[in-house]
Amino acid sequence: MPAVEPQRPVRIGVCGLGTVGSGTINVLARNGNEVAARCGRSVVIEQVGARRDNPDCDTSELDVTRDIFDVANNPNVDILVELIGGTTVARELVLVAIENGKHVVTANKALIAEHGNELFELAAQKGVTIAYEAAVAGGIPIIKSLREGLVGNRIEWLAGIINGTGNYILTEMREKGRSFDEALVQAQALGYAEADPTFDVEGIDAAHKLVIMASLAFTIPLAFDKVYTEGISRICPEDIRYADELGYRIKHLGIARRTEQGVELRVHPTLIPQRRLIANVNGVMNAVLVNGDAVGPTLYYGAGAGAEATASAVIADIVDVARTLDAKPDQRVPAAGVALAEQGDTLVLPEEEVVTSYYLRISAHDKPGVMSKVATICSDQGISIEALIQHEPVDGEELVPVVILTSRAREACLREAVAQIEALDTIEGKVVRIRVESLG
Ligand SMILES: NC(=O)c1ccc[n+]([C@@H]2O[C@H](COP(=O)([O-])OP(=O)(O)OC[C@H]3O[C@@H](n4cnc5c(N)ncnc54)[C@H](O)[C@@H]3O)[C@@H](O)[C@H]2O)c1
Ligand SMILES: N[C@@H](CCO)C(=O)O
Numbered sequence: 001m002p003a004v005e006p007q008r009p010v011r012i013g014v015c016g017l018g019t020v021g022s023g024t025i026n027v028l029a030r031n032g033n034e035v036a037a038r039c040g041r042s043v044v045i046e047q048v049g050a051r052r053d054n055p056d057c058d059t060s061e062l063d064v065t066r067d068i069f070d071v072a073n074n075p076n077v078d079i080l081v082e083l084i085g086g087t088t089v090a091r092e093l094v095l096v097a098i099e100n101g102k103h104v105v106t107a108n109k110a111l112i113a114e115h116g117n118e119l120f121e122l123a124a125q126k127g128v129t130i131a132y133e134a135a136v137a138g139g140i141p142i143i144k145s146l147r148e149g150l151v152g153n154r155i156e157w158l159a160g161i162i163n164g165t166g167n168y169i170l171t172e173m174r175e176k177g178r179s180f181d182e183a184l185v186q187a188q189a190l191g192y193a194e195a196d197p198t199f200d201v202e203g204i205d206a207a208h209k210l211v212i213m214a215s216l217a218f219t220i221p222l223a224f225d226k227v228y229t230e231g232i233s234r235i236c237p238e239d240i241r242y243a244d245e246l247g248y249r250i251k252h253l254g255i256a257r258r259t260e261q262g263v264e265l266r267v268h269p270t271l272i273p274q275r276r277l278i279a280n281v282n283g284v285m286n287a288v289l290v291n292g293d294a295v296g297p298t299l300y301y302g303a304g305a306g307a308e309a310t311a312s313a314v315i316a317d318i319v320d321v322a323r324t325l326d327a328k329p330d331q332r333v334p335a336a337g338v339a340l341a342e343q344g345d346t347l348v349l350p351e352e353e354v355v356t357s358y359y360l361r362i363s364a365h366d367k368p369g370v371m372s373k374v375a376t377i378c379s380d381q382g383i384s385i386e387a388l389i390q391h392e393p394v395d396g397e398e399l400v401p402v403v404i405l406t407s408r409a410r411e412a413c414l415r416e417a418v419a420q421i422e423a424l425d426t427i428e429g430k431v432v433r434i435r436v437e438s439l440g
């Protein structure tokens with residue numbers, strides 16, 4: 001029998017030596033033998049592009065350049081691993097790498113969500129691949145699941161806790177009574193937050209991840225600008241408490257759903273029943289619930305952020321690319337799950353048309369007839385009240401907090417009802433409203 005040719009090592013160039021870059025180098029150093037066995041060839045770090053050294057990892061034996069474009073232009077690099085973040089220099093870097101015939105592994109959801117259509121197109125023309133497992137839900141192999149594991153299904157909907165920082169903040173507020181700001185500072189110190197943490201708390205990061213999942217689940221182009229996005233910065237401790245009393249948890253969810261009228265793409269705080277597994281996903285952990293017509297509901301759970309958890313996904317992509325390094329491009333799984341010509345249209349349903357139940361919190365003057373006026377306004381909009389709790393006035397004030405759970409209603413009807421309730425002279429201030437999903 002002829003001897004099997006040993007495969008040459010795969011040579012990677014790592015750009016960015018922050019949380020994920022240093023985690024990737026450390027995990028590769030620790031698990032190099034297992035990784036080599038998985039890919040059938042060793043993985044060699046040919047070059048590192050970093051503005052400065054990072055004391056969290058040892059690069060003393062590596063070729064380090066201060067100009068990341070050296071890596072993109074290095075003829076010995078097979079795979080460029082983009083871990084600098086952002087959408088300007090990162091886009092340029094990835095374009096140059098692809099033009100130079102390199103495969104790309106990236107953890108950058110902003111880049112894929114906002115420029116993925118363009119990058120996938122160029123990669124297809126050049127016969128290279130872009131892998132982005134780390135971009136969604138950190139270490140959880142959700143991209144692999146959507147792109148490969150679930151392809152026998154028509155996916156009806158998915159819903160996920162896909163921002164570790166936000167989930168960490170909501171958990172700290174609920175379990176330890178920490179303030180929003182305190183919990184955010186901690187999440188930043190732990191390396192979970194984006195360079196601009198408003199991306200985490202205002203739902204932009206989750207929107208990036210949601211469109212990537214929706215694109216794979218529904219085989220549609222990426223449509224980041226169509227996502228409805230609401231953050232968690234206005235969630236108050238009393239809403240977390242009242243939700244608990246009603247048997248719910250407040251989670252920041254990304255939801256993608258097919259309807260007959262179009263696709264729903266939305267990120268917002270959501271009350272979900274406490275009995276659901278996903279309601280009990282806490283701290284920096286992420287979870288994605290995917291509902292396929294054949295398999296039914298499946299749940300993916302794990303660390304959504306952090307140096308080594310994210311490195312786990314980056315390295316899985318490196319192995320995937322390395323295994324098919326010598327394959328013909330059409331033998332690889334396409335970056336978008338299907339050839340771009342096979343993608344359908346993205347008709348995203350306007351938010352006003354979305355139908356959900358709502359949690360409403362109203363500050364009412366304790367006078368007779370207030371609640372019957374509220375009930376009439378709701379019923380005129382076709383909304384019924386499923387539960388109502390009247391709380392004790394806060395700190396001896398005259399105002400009484402009233403919490404309502406509504407039936408399912410069109411967003412447009414709910415908005416009209418809220419406007420009319422706010423106009424009542426027996427109601428003070430704005431109505432707090434949070435969507436409710438049963439996820440059943
Ligand atoms: N931190 C996480 O838990 C996590 C998880 C999943 C995905 N991500 C994504 O991974 C990427 C990196 O995130 P991070 O947390 O490691 O960020 P980070 O800020 O810790 O690291 C980024 C590094 O890139 C360097 N850099 C930026 N521009 C550069 C340039 N032009 N030249 C050279 N170096 C440059 C920075 O100096 C920094 O060291 C982002 O896209 C992020 O969204 C992060
Ligand atoms: N900032 C992101 C990192 C992982 O994508 C988060 O908190 O989930």
Ligand code: NA
Pocket residue numbers: 133134135136137138139140141142143313
């Ligand atoms: Na992932």
